[in-house]
Amino acid sequence: MKALKWVLGALLLAGFAVGGYFIWEHISRVETTDDAQVDGSIFPLSPRVAGHVIQVTVHDQAAVKADQVLVQLDPRDFEVALAKARAELADAEATLAGARSDIPVLSVSTASALSGARSSRQDATAQVSGSEQALGAAKARLKTAEANVRVAEANANKTAQDVERYKALVARDDISRQQYEQAIADAEAARASVDAQKAAVTEAQQNVFAAQNSIDQARARVGQADATVEGAMTGPQQVKSSQARAQAAEAKVAQKRAEVEQAELNLKYTTISAPATGIVARRSVEVGQYVEPGQLLMAIVDLSHVWVVANFKETQLRDMKVGQSADLEVDANSRTYRGHIESLAGASGARFSLLPPENATGNYVKVVQRIPVIIGFDAGQNDDHSLRPGMSVTPTVHIR
Secondary structure, three states: OHHHHHHHHHHHHHHHHHHHHHHHHHHHHEEEOOOEEEEEEEEEEOOOOOEEEEEEOOOOOOEEOOOOEEEEEOOHHHHHHHHHHHHHHHHHHHHHHHHHHHHHHHHHHHHHHHHHHHHHHHHHHHHHHHHHHHHHHHHHHHHHHHHHHHHHHHHHHHHHHHHHHHHHHHHOOOOOHHHHHHHHHHHHHHHHHHHHHHHHHHHHHHHHHHHHHHHHHHHHHHHHHHHHHHHHHOHHHHHHHHHHHHHHHHHHHHHHHHHHHHHHHHHHHOEEEOOOOEEEEOOOOOOOOEEOOOOOOEEEEEEEEEEEEEEEEHHHOOOOOOOOEEEEEEOOOOEEEEEEEEEEOOOOHHHHOOOOOOHHHOOOOOOOOEEEEEEEEOOOOOOOOOOOOOOEEEEEEEOO
16 A cells, blocks of 8 residues: 555656646747737828818728728818919910010021121221212312412413503503403403312312211211110120020929929818728817818728737847747737737837936846837738737747
8 A cells, every 4th residue: 555655656746747847848938928919000190281171971980991081171272272373373384485485586686686787887887988088089189179279370360460561562562452462361261260270179178078077977877886786786695684584484384383283282182081991090070170280180090900019028039039930819809819920129118218227327227128029910810800909918939
């Protein structure tokens, strides 16, 4: 009987030893924590323009699909703004077309005006030269006429003296009456020649005066031509100025086109749609409410893509690697899901807290830190979308 007790005791100890070994073997192959929860994508919905709400199509906890219209703002102000922007764009485009059409016309007229002004100046300069030559010839003829007057006056004086001398001689019958009469005729002819030469001098003086007037007029035309040339020389600057106005009109068109695009976007923003398929949460908007850009209207919880954030102690990460499988026990339904490690955080949670610890102060106390580990669900594990962000999870990672 005593031997039987020893055998039973030995068997019991062996059973405990085997059981303890298997328990230790299991524990050494896994890491688990109760500091974990389901997380997911939560899209806050806010308007991009201010306006009055005229329609809300969903309520809290409603299921919505991506691009489904949720909130409609009053679009009338934005439609008016768009019409105004389009009208201003049309006006700017018309101004640009006019500015562009002026450039070739101005270029041609400038070139033509400059060419005509230079031609007129050349003609006026040639006229000045011809008038100066005519003046020189007229002055030469005047000098000749004046010399002829002096010669004629000398001849007239001589013939007059001959008449006086012949008069005494004919009275004494020293010469014939015919010689005396011939002397008288010669004197009259000499006086007539003086009158003719004086008339030629007068005509020559008139010719000199006319030539001088012609020169003055030609020089005045040269001055006018110079002024015309200078005015025509400003044509290229006018062309450049017209080109600058065209460039400014192009910039104005670009500005107005951008304003039209912005007005179109603002009108589009009056319709607020769901960014993803999910569940409506925290709806705070009502019909008739005036909303501002950035104001939270509701949130859309995407249930199609959830994961687990497990905060493991740093001492548990020694053998933990990306890709290792995990069992995820959810408290809400006591169901165990399969998953795998997707990533390990780059820092502990304490480093991202509002007041991270500063160990350089000298009062350091060693505290075991926790590192967030992202665990994703395997395909097909959450097809019923029963998991919700924030649910408590107990993950068990198989590290070996």
